[in-house]
Amino acid sequence: MALSVEKTSSGREYKVKDMSQADFGRLEIELAEVEMPGLMACRAEFGPAQPFKGAKITGSLHMTIQTAVLIETLTALGADVRWCSCNIFSTQDHAAAAIARDSAAVFAWKGETLQEYWWCADRSLDWGAGGGPDLIVDDGGDVTLLIHEGVKAEEAFEKTGKVPDPASTDNPEFQIVLTMIRDGLKANPKKFTKMKERLVGVSEETTTGVKRLYQMEANGALLFPAINVNDSVTKSKFDNLYGCRHSLPDGLMRATDVMIAGKVAVICGYGDVGKGCASAMKHAGARVIVTEIDPICALQALMEGLQVLTLDDVLSVGDIFVTTTGNKDIIMVDHMKKMKNNAIVCNIGHFDNEIDMLGLEKYPGIKRVTIKPQTDRWIFPETKTGIILLAEGRLMNLGCATGHPSFVMSCSFTNQVIAQMELWKEKASGKYEKKVYVLPKHLDEKVAALHLGKLGAKLTKLTKEQSDYISIPIEGPYKPPHYRY
Amino acid sequence: MALSVEKTSSGREYKVKDMSQADFGRLEIELAEVEMPGLMACRAEFGPAQPFKGAKITGSLHMTIQTAVLIETLTALGADVRWCSCNIFSTQDHAAAAIARDSAAVFAWKGETLQEYWWCADRSLDWGAGGGPDLIVDDGGDVTLLIHEGVKAEEAFEKTGKVPDPASTDNPEFQIVLTMIRDGLKANPKKFTKMKERLVGVSEETTTGVKRLYQMEANGALLFPAINVNDSVTKSKFDNLYGCRHSLPDGLMRATDVMIAGKVAVICGYGDVGKGCASAMKHAGARVIVTEIDPICALQALMEGLQVLTLDDVLSVGDIFVTTTGNKDIIMVDHMKKMKNNAIVCNIGHFDNEIDMLGLEKYPGIKRVTIKPQTDRWIFPETKTGIILLAEGRLMNLGCATGHPSFVMSCSFTNQVIAQMELWKEKASGKYEKKVYVLPKHLDEKVAALHLGKLGAKLTKLTKEQSDYISIPIEGPYKPPHYRY
Amino acid sequence: MALSVEKTSSGREYKVKDMSQADFGRLEIELAEVEMPGLMACRAEFGPAQPFKGAKITGSLHMTIQTAVLIETLTALGADVRWCSCNIFSTQDHAAAAIARDSAAVFAWKGETLQEYWWCADRSLDWGAGGGPDLIVDDGGDVTLLIHEGVKAEEAFEKTGKVPDPASTDNPEFQIVLTMIRDGLKANPKKFTKMKERLVGVSEETTTGVKRLYQMEANGALLFPAINVNDSVTKSKFDNLYGCRHSLPDGLMRATDVMIAGKVAVICGYGDVGKGCASAMKHAGARVIVTEIDPICALQALMEGLQVLTLDDVLSVGDIFVTTTGNKDIIMVDHMKKMKNNAIVCNIGHFDNEIDMLGLEKYPGIKRVTIKPQTDRWIFPETKTGIILLAEGRLMNLGCATGHPSFVMSCSFTNQVIAQMELWKEKASGKYEKKVYVLPKHLDEKVAALHLGKLGAKLTKLTKEQSDYISIPIEGPYKPPHYRY
């Protein structure tokens, strides 16, 4: 696509695939609203007070229908919003179109190149003359990374006059980031520095981004406060677990139509995501084998009747391989060439380095046959057999299906809204330092409570005597911080 | 679409949506072959002998990728084939294109009108001057019905000169059938009579078609032998059960992206299809309520922890309603107007009369909003709330997703191939009268055996002593005819 | 125990372990009645008419609390009853005591020797001068076998003067039977002949007994009509499946207290019993491996995510081995010596020849350590490791626990009551020949219906139009005879 910003009749900037899909997007947004009681309750409770009045929010998070409801909750609470997706395949183009037309500046489409991806990220940060953003909603931490790298480059440039050298890294994606920073540096040598000075904070959505934040905090490199939304119970124990339980089979079915029953599914990693994936495969009639490094998670898998082996043990046995680790180099090309013909290989972790895509692409004589977008068969020359690789190793549930369903995203995104409100409310109080925080338990419990009515649940209430007996307030919080659910 | 027959460069007739999708279809057919060991084993075992040499086979069965592998198994065994779909929404256009281009005369596309549907059926029977078909593969019995109605009309016309009167029925679809027969009658007054005289037999795929056949047999109206493939164990206890367990959530997800966990799913009917549906919903985290007329099936549901109530009891509780009964008038418009906003209503039974589509369409002031093809929201004027109706009340797994996966269809279709071979082999022997037959158990067991290797299973073999002790031959059949599995 | 018949104060004969347990038995019988709605409904519906007036019924069926409710249903309907157990370990002594004291002549205790077992069987047939029985309730067919062997011996004796020779068989149990017949022959050379002439028929409870009956029917050897209760849907698809799903873990827990989660359970046979066992183990967190001879059942196991291998493949992997086949020689001593230390080996099929007890006992240098009754550790001399063998290879759910729970036995036993009533009602009509019959479907459905209310279920009723459309009577039966449920 030509990388030029377009404008709506009202003057709002955007770049999406096809504006004519906006009506379709709007219909699906309306359906999603019924399934997202937490976000709708935020609109009802906080909308009148316009708590985000004056706040400029940049978001980098899969531009789906569910995210559209999040964005319009932020705008309903008074925010100005610019948005990009955090994955090249995860945008739903009708969602992007509806938001671009109606609510916020969107730069996102399904099937971006990496070049395009970072251009969109940069646009989402481009608040023009007035300056901004004030707040960031991040997923995986790419926008946070961009700002941190930008600041680093600007500081170096100021001190030494040197610009970043893309050739200093092997990583092709990071070369793009450095090039982009380098190319902007002379024209605007304080762009990121001004940005970080204004920034009130970031709320981060996912395990991978959180891990980066804690590393930056540990290194003293974090430039602004961060709220770790991922580790709200109502996020990590719901979205990661039940979301993936839903979206893994969804992605497999849409991409391959394969019968799951009777097959051997190998789940690499048995954290929350892996647990959701394993549960889905087991319940669809597959035999599940887990690989793990952590003996506790391994023992959990065993208690559920799953086998725990190493990947090498099961290469010739597995029909479906799923990476969920958050680590890199899980399934290498040497693994893949030993698999059965038409074994399915896919990743549901945040980054695309769990599967050795580079090794695959560089394998001498390998042949790639695209069955349909995001479903490729890679054929090894020696055996003429192939594996089926989904979404080019990226998040298969977003690349091959539509990601997590609205209801569970409502839990996650209600945490986001609350985190953003908290950061904004405390922008001047000094409550939040340049550290990583989690939301207090009573807010976590509130998020859950907002989702019970839709499912017809009725809570029991402690009596005064019971409350005294177990030293728990009648209104909660009900558990100590270390409680594991 | 303009209803005119087209021809390939080799002169084969067809009518499909888009011939340019043939390559895509071919790729998916090749993937499916790996998942359909029973059909591929038939090609290997019987192909060389060309058992269908000279046989003209008409098929009326969902024109999907899996069916494509069936068709090409029939042609690999020597048959000439013409095909139509048995449902207006179930064709996969790329499958139709690939078969039309490469293997057989196909008349099918996704989204036929009823008029077009019956035109396609008629084309599939039109073998031209040479005459035909010799054999029929039917699913739901529409082609069988057409021939029976045609013969009836021709007999009446010969006796009385009267032609069928479409106005004699309220059923709009049956009016189309009668009109079609009437319009062809004068030009070709013996068309169906000649057809039935030539016909060696039909093999019928599904519960609904089988029910019709037994009724015709009971009334002495059956015009040719029929093999009931549905009641092969390897069909009804696999395709109906495990197929639907796979395809119900697939259809729901593709059509609505709804979170199934936490919802209340109401499954009308707890036969094989209902059991598969209930299992899928339960395992996806829904609470399942079953409606049943049969106390035995009801008690089975209870033993699985499901609640058994009447539809009226649960209208305001259900989030997802699925009909699986094979009966008519299950969910009426008066039921639908009492449901929750955005309750999902769909049918996975063969015919579209389980849900009261007519009542819905005629409801005064109702508004239909099409979210996307096969996903409509119907909004009642009194409440402004709506239900979401899938596939216009037709088979939602074929209308909204891609039907059953290859592996389980390989079981069903291997039965079809064996049934067709059996009919053709015995065409002159008089073994089969104008009755309904099921395949003998040793063939049923053979179908199963052909599917074990792919899943890595190893069978135990009886010793001679064990065989004697329980009076079961070492090579099977292993169970008495009444065994229920 | 001294084998002498005792008498109650009212003169009824009995032989039980401990009459002082009668009060405890009565309490448990009263609890069971609440859980057995089918039997209680029979008492309410048929009790007033006393349909069994004058009938003398001999029963050979595990003398448990549930059977006690069956017996008292038969007596409530007017019958005179004598009873023995059909397994040396299955009697619950408090149940036997309560029935002996209050209702019927009982000869049964937990832990009979084989000698005692057949003495009890003989007593149950000993109706004294008045003659009897008129009807038999059999489970496994031992009483039926005894009569058939008795008649055979009497016929041979009459013709040739020869008596049966116990040395003619290797089977130690059959030697006991022949000895018993021989010893009675001279004193009463027409005992069994008179018995069979009077006998109206037998209703048989279980797969194994039914198999014997069909073999006798096929050989023309069956001496009186038989109703196959086992193949009522409400028996085989409930008692065999759900009963074993309940009682296998129950038996394992009471016998060994072993943690099932994380273990590998090997289930030999995947019929109804095997399906129930596999489901129980899977749901308790075990990894389940199935062995099968029948490819259809094997494919069913695969569709549930279970592995299908041969016993030899899994000897060193399995933690728990369960035989469910109805065949003999499933787990041999050579298998057992290759198992892990403390692998648990048990049988839930009717007879004790699935596990090679003889081979185990004769193994040179083997050592048996009885942990507690029905739980033995057998230690092999070579390895000093041992297996844990339950209930000496007999039905472990009855030997180590209390058999199937009341509710599911109510389904089975309501079929028994109905079968007995049917035989007795038609005793003079000639309706039943010397063949094996199953109950008609409407009675099967009635049994189910009697059990729905207790579980809070509500059935849907067909409308007249629906009934016509699918040609099924509003009141049922709802399914064709071949339907598999």
Next chain:
Amino acid sequence: MALSVEKTSSGREYKVKDMSQADFGRLEIELAEVEMPGLMACRAEFGPAQPFKGAKITGSLHMTIQTAVLIETLTALGADVRWCSCNIFSTQDHAAAAIARDSAAVFAWKGETLQEYWWCADRSLDWGAGGGPDLIVDDGGDVTLLIHEGVKAEEAFEKTGKVPDPASTDNPEFQIVLTMIRDGLKANPKKFTKMKERLVGVSEETTTGVKRLYQMEANGALLFPAINVNDSVTKSKFDNLYGCRHSLPDGLMRATDVMIAGKVAVICGYGDVGKGCASAMKHAGARVIVTEIDPICALQALMEGLQVLTLDDVLSVGDIFVTTTGNKDIIMVDHMKKMKNNAIVCNIGHFDNEIDMLGLEKYPGIKRVTIKPQTDRWIFPETKTGIILLAEGRLMNLGCATGHPSFVMSCSFTNQVIAQMELWKEKASGKYEKKVYVLPKHLDEKVAALHLGKLGAKLTKLTKEQSDYISIPIEGPYKPPHYRY
């Protein structure tokens, strides 16, 4: 029982039910050892160094077979041990006998009165002239409570000369404690004070005891260091969850033989214990309804397809009621009188105040019928219907069955051994203050690792590059402290 201490021939003190059961206990202990790899690994790894040499350990923890293996692990590591049970019904008498005969001073039997219970606790603390204990293993905190109350009384007595007044409390059990302290005070006015001065620390097993410890820590009342074993992941997420999943159905079956399938099970509380209970009931075929105060746990239940309602909503619907809350006054007599006839009511939480036993006993005209020990039917005078109450409201899995199986207790108890070793090793270092500690994660992971081999699992090992990438040491710990598993 006469409350007098007995002595073995070697002079060790004890009081158990029946010393003749020691051989049986020994056999079961030997079986359990095979199932407790963590404890056996401790013996192998640490035994030679005799780390507990000189340590006197008092334990108050259910005196079962599994605990016997724990005790003999402590003694194998050099400790001197005295033991009592922490529940009046939980002792397995054969286990107590074997330990008393062979290894440690035991004061415990099944069915103690409360008076006897506290006498046993006092004996376990009575180390005679040499003084002791040095360490405490506690479960529920009763021994810890006794020492704290004792010290409080001694301090008051020293200051004011006043002795505790049993009449100062309504709680009959606490009256016994105060009486016992009072009666000992004059003879030995520094008994508990000396004890606490010597005490190195306590390791506490369960949620309830831990809650007490944190309250004491918060109040500054804790007299010695405490390690919270309950909140090791390998304890609370295994024992509490998988242990109860095993032992709830076990207890129900042994106590009542009730068919669980088809029933409605109401689980009060959806913490780890409640999750295990709900899973067991669901998998046994029950319909499960949960009551909760915590919206997060409630939402988890919903995601598993369970209904969440209040107890009042389901009184007339439930067949089985289980309390798992750790709170008091959950099921009151007014609830019980509204239940169905023969509804089963039981508690699996630590203390017996979840069910209103007092209210039941005092209900005017109520009648108690003991079916068998620990299984009572309580009949209300108004309706003549009754409920079935298990284990007099105490832990039903220990009262009616044998508690948790060995394998999962091996996880818990390996944590105990490690905690005791840690306390003893650091007795002089000052590392542990008068606070509550949890074990560090690497020890938690070690406990898990010790249990993998028995189940045939193989762990994956991080590469150096992977370890660097995610900043996790190759040898662990693998998760941040807040990780929830």
